[in-house]
Amino acid sequence: MIISRIHGGLGNQLFQYAVGRAVALRTGSELLLDTRAFTGANPFQFDLGHFEIQARVATERELPPAKNRPLAYAWWRRFGRAPRFVREQGLGYNEGIATIGSNSYLHGYFQSQRYFDEIAPTLWQDLTFKQEPRGENARMAERIRSAPSVSMHIRRGDYLNSAKGRSVHGGPDLGFYKRALDQVRQRSGSDPIVYLFSNDPDWVRDNMKMDAELVPVAINDGKTAHEDLRLMSLCNHNIIANSTFSWWGAWLNPSLEKVVVAPAKWFSDPDLSNPDITPPGWLRID
Known part of the structure; x- marks a missing residue:
C-alpha cells in the first residue's frame, strides 16, 4: 500500500492525493489516506470526499503510530519499520519520489505538477465532482x-x-x-x-x-x-x-x-x- 498523510486546506489535500495516486499507480499499490489530522480543533475539514477519488480512508489499524503514542512513534521512525516514512525535502520537486517503492508513507505538501504530470488524464477523471452544483x-x-x-x-x-x-x-x-x-x-x-x-x-x-x-x-x-x-x-x-x-x-x-x-x-x-x-x-x- 501507499499511505498519504492528508492535512491542510483543500488545495493541499489535492496535492497530497495526487502524489499518492501517482506513486500508487507506478508501484501497483492501493492508496490509503491518513486523515487523523482532521480533529475537532482543526480549522480545516477533509474535503476529498466530494471527488471521485480512487483511494480510501485508512483504518487506525492500517496506519503507523501517531505522535500521541510517542514510544511507538519513535520506534517506527528510528528503526524504519513499514510503512517506510518518506518526508518531503524542501519546497521544490523531490526527484526521489519517482523511485520509492510500495509500503511507503508520504508526509509533506508536494506542491508541483511534476509529481503527477504523467497521470494527468487519470487525475482529471479522479477529480470530477460526485454531485452536480445546486x-x-x-x-x-x-x-x-x-x-x-x-x-x-x-x-x-x-x-x-x-x-x-x-x-x-x-x-x-x-x-x-x-x-x-x-x-x-x-x-x-x-x-x-x-x-x-x-x-x-x-x-x-x-x-x-x-x-x-x-x-x-x-x-x-x-x-x-x-x-x-x-x-x-x-x-x-x-x-x-x-x-x-x-x-x-x-x-x-x-x-x-x-x-x-x-x-x-x-x-x-x-x-x-x-x-x-x-x-x-x-x-x-x-
Whole structure:
C-alpha cells in the first residue's frame, strides 16, 4: 500500500492525493489516506470526499503510530519499520519520489505538477465532482458559462490576519491583479467578465476597483469550498493568488486555450522558494 498523510486546506489535500495516486499507480499499490489530522480543533475539514477519488480512508489499524503514542512513534521512525516514512525535502520537486517503492508513507505538501504530470488524464477523471452544483452555485455556473470569463482569487484572511501569515505568505497587491487582467485580455483577445473569489468578500467589494465587469462570488464558506473550486475551473481563464486553492481551480480548468496568470512571488519570506510551483505555460508576473 501507499499511505498519504492528508492535512491542510483543500488545495493541499489535492496535492497530497495526487502524489499518492501517482506513486500508487507506478508501484501497483492501493492508496490509503491518513486523515487523523482532521480533529475537532482543526480549522480545516477533509474535503476529498466530494471527488471521485480512487483511494480510501485508512483504518487506525492500517496506519503507523501517531505522535500521541510517542514510544511507538519513535520506534517506527528510528528503526524504519513499514510503512517506510518518506518526508518531503524542501519546497521544490523531490526527484526521489519517482523511485520509492510500495509500503511507503508520504508526509509533506508536494506542491508541483511534476509529481503527477504523467497521470494527468487519470487525475482529471479522479477529480470530477460526485454531485452536480445546486441552487445558487448552479445559477452561477450557468452565468460563468454564458460569456467569456476569468476567475480572480484574492486570498486574505489567514494570509494577512497574523504576523506569521504575513511573513510567510502575504499576498499580491492590487497592481498585480490589474496587470494580470491586462495579460489575459492581450493573450485571449477577449474582454472577459471577472469573477472575484475571496475568503474576505467584504474587503473585495470595497477595494477591488478596475476597468472591467466585476462579479463577486460570495456563495460558499469553508464547508463548501469545493464549490468555489468548481466555479473557478469553469471560467475560461484564471488569475490565481499565491494559493494552492486557486492553483487547483486553474489546473482543473479543462480549456486548452486558457490563460493562467500567477504571482511571481509565491512567498513573502525571501528564504522560501518553490521553483516548481507552476506548470509550464502558466504566466508568472510581478
